[in-house]
Amino acid sequence: NAGVMQNPRHLVRRRGQEARLRCSPMKGHSHVYWYRQLPEEGLKFMVYLQKENIIDESGMPKERFSAEFPKEGPSILRIQQVVRGDSAAYFCASSKRGASGSTDTQYFGPGTRLTVL
Amino acid sequence: DAKTTQPPSMDCAEGRAANLPCNHSTISGNEYVYWYRQIHSQGPQYIIHGLKNNETNEMASLIITEDRKSSTLILPHATLRDTAVYYCIVKNSGYALNFGKGTSLLVTP
Numbered sequence: 240n241a242g243v244m245q246n247p248r249h250l251v252r253r254r255g256q257e258a259r260l261r262c263s264p265m266k267g268h269s270h271v272y273w274y275r276q277l278p279e280e281g282l283k284f285m286v287y288l289q290k291e292n293i294i295d296e297s298g299m300p301k302e303r304f305s306a307e308f309p310k311e312g313p314s315i316l317r318i319q320q321v322v323r324g325d326s327a328a329y330f331c332a333s334s335k336r337g338a339s340g341s342t343d344t345q346y347f348g349p350g351t352r353l354t355v356l
Numbered sequence: 357d358a359k360t361t362q363p364p365s366m367d368c369a370e371g372r373a374a375n376l377p378c379n380h381s382t383i384s385g386n387e388y389v390y391w392y393r394q395i396h397s398q399g400p401q402y403i404i405h406g407l408k409n410n411e412t413n414e415m416a417s418l419i420i421t422e423d424r425k426s427s428t429l430i431l432p433h434a435t436l437r438d439t440a441v442y443y444c445i446v447k448n449s450g451y452a453l454n455f456g457k458g459t460s461l462l463v464t465p
Contacts, residue, residue, distance in 0.1 A: 243399075272451065272452075272453075274453075274455075281443075281455040281456060281457060281458070282400065282453075282455040283455075284451070284452030284453065284454070287451040287452070294451065295451045295452075297452075298452065328397060330399050330400065332400075332453075344390075344402055344405065345402070345453060346402055347392075347399035347400045347401070347402075348399050349398060349399045350397070350398070350399050352397075
């Protein structure tokens with residue numbers, strides 16, 4: 240009964256490189272959410288995706304960040320040309336249904352800790 | 357989503373019940389109360405949620421006042437492994453969970 244899986248767990252990049260973070264939702268879940276936690280801060284919502292669709296990206300920075308959830312395979316959060324300020328923990332969550340109602344509980348993965356040198 | 361207010365920190369002796377309060381005086385009728393916790397820097401862990409009635413599961417109990425303006429999460433027999441930051445989140449049909457600062461619970465031997 241695997242939970243949400245994220246990899247890598249730790250990622251080190253130099254300024255200007257690209258970071259790719261992967262998230263596999265729980266079995267039977269088709270909705271994925273990405274959150275970011277900056278050092279000493281709370282989690283902030285970034286984006287909500289269903290298979291092949293971005294539903295809400297209101298929390299995503301306007302530049303350099305993108306997300307996808309293809310028909311096959313994990314969801315990917317991609318950060319281009321990383322800067323030191325991107326250093327954070329990135330958490331993925333999944334839910335069985337959409338956002339409405341009480342059955343949309345989000346279950347979180349262990350996170351990816353990105354360090355930009 | 358309604359705003360929540362939690363004490364920044366609490367202590368609890370191991371084996372005793374931990375009662376974590378949350379105020380959500382602006383909650384509306386279709387908004388649920390969710391509780392998550394984050395142990396150290398791990399991913400948030402879902403604990404429990406409710407709308408109007410009190411709820412209990414294997415981890416905790418959730419007591420919601422009749423006017424729904426506040427709630428209490430109860431860990432009946434706290435252990436050292438319950439030391440974590442606990443987040444009370446009021447959620448409607450929107451997508452995002454709004455994590456505030458939460459309550460840092462320290463369980464002591």
